[in-house]
Amino acid sequence: MSNQFLDLITKRRTVYAIGKNVSQSPEYLTDLIQNAIKQSPSSFNSQSSRAVILFNGEHEKFWGFVADKLKSYVKDEESAAKTTAKMASFAAGFGTILFFEDQEVVKGLQAQFPSYAENFPIWAEHSTAMAQFATWTALHTEGLGASLQHYNPIVDEQVHAEWEVPTNWKLRAQLVFGSVEGESRDKDYISDLERFKVFK
Template identity: 40%
Template sequence: MSTTMASSGLLFRSCSSLSVAAAIRSTTSSAAHHPTSTFSTISTGVSPARLTAPFSSSSFSSPKSPFLSSASAVRTFSSSSTTRFSTSAVAMAQTPTDTLIELAKARRTYYKLSNKSPVPDSKIEELVNSAILHVPSSFNTQSTRLVVLLHKEHERLWDIIIDAFGGLVKTGAIPEEMWKNQTLPKLQGLKAGVGTILFYEDPAHIAPLSEKFALYKDHFGPWAEHSNAMHQYYLWTGLESLGFGATLQHYNPIIDAPVASAYNVPSDWRLIAQLVFGAPAGQPGEKQYKPVEERVKIYGKE
């Protein structure tokens, strides 16, 4: 097991590194969920497969979209899985803004996950490090903390969570029928993924600012959670670009104490959310959209 704690607030734990899975998703899939051609088509002797283009911090300096490539893979994407994106369509999306929009569209909730990883663990770590370094925070507090659990450590986490909920079943807090038919199958499904990112807030970096700027003292907590949410979105979308599906969960505070004990998390860190990810083993549900006109107002448009 390797463990690395960075001063920026990243705890990375993994029992193993997986090699790139060359045949995770076939290009013949009827509903691949990625919007842009970030995969190269290769021959495996079995069926065409796609590998994620390397994720690199240097790619952000490119004037072109950092996630696009000239690969010949055909992608399928839309909320209704009917719009097909080919390299000819991708070639038209030359700006980082175009790519950002397409990745935002592709980020969906995947409940059915498998433990087949499309990229090496180092790519996940690189993505997480980029989030902790570059996602902004109010007054530059940098109070978000991330704990990354992969493979066996990920499975261990969900065993801990299952045990915590099992205790509630014994006390009658959760009905036995609900546990067997709903809660337990969902938790076991989350355990089937590749990894989990735990999002924490460290209040030690918020308190001094609350004292220094008394006028805003009641706002620093919410502002910190705004930054935490940006980390969640950044990583959810970034994992999507690497070939993962993910789902954001909130089992705190039920799991706070046993998880903190298992992974030596400081007692004053506050757990906010859990982002579970793996190779998609199913498709996301249909998403309904409320009218944009009811949710956005623009003044002064020319």
């Protein structure tokens, strides 16, 4: 089966070996990222997804925050060295997108539609996931590699303070991206019989 969209998402992979050898400008990539998020669906068209886009020293500063926080969790020198190397590999990239969900939007929908109240936090997670996937795929179409990370909530307080992020924005994930500097891993798939049921 040949389908342009499926071809794109089939080739998108987690890429850990990334660098700063990017031909696109931060301005171009900002426009790309913003449009990918804007065009992502959300429940009740709530548009609850938010993002902070970091380039250059700001991007490196974020991974420095994470590295510093993780030091308090590390119990031996070997683990500390691995953690430091991992954070350095992320900082070696070109940029990071911090994905948030606006909790004021979620609460507003809960108040407006009380019969669905318990579902809106779940649907907000769906919204951010789709925004992350759309953005990741858009970056892939530009020849860039990326990996999705989850170092929230350990750096939430610093993120809000450093970049003046509203308190009602809840950090959900971090997508670090850059030039592709190494091969991505092959992806294995479980059997379709285990995963799908089709009735005709």
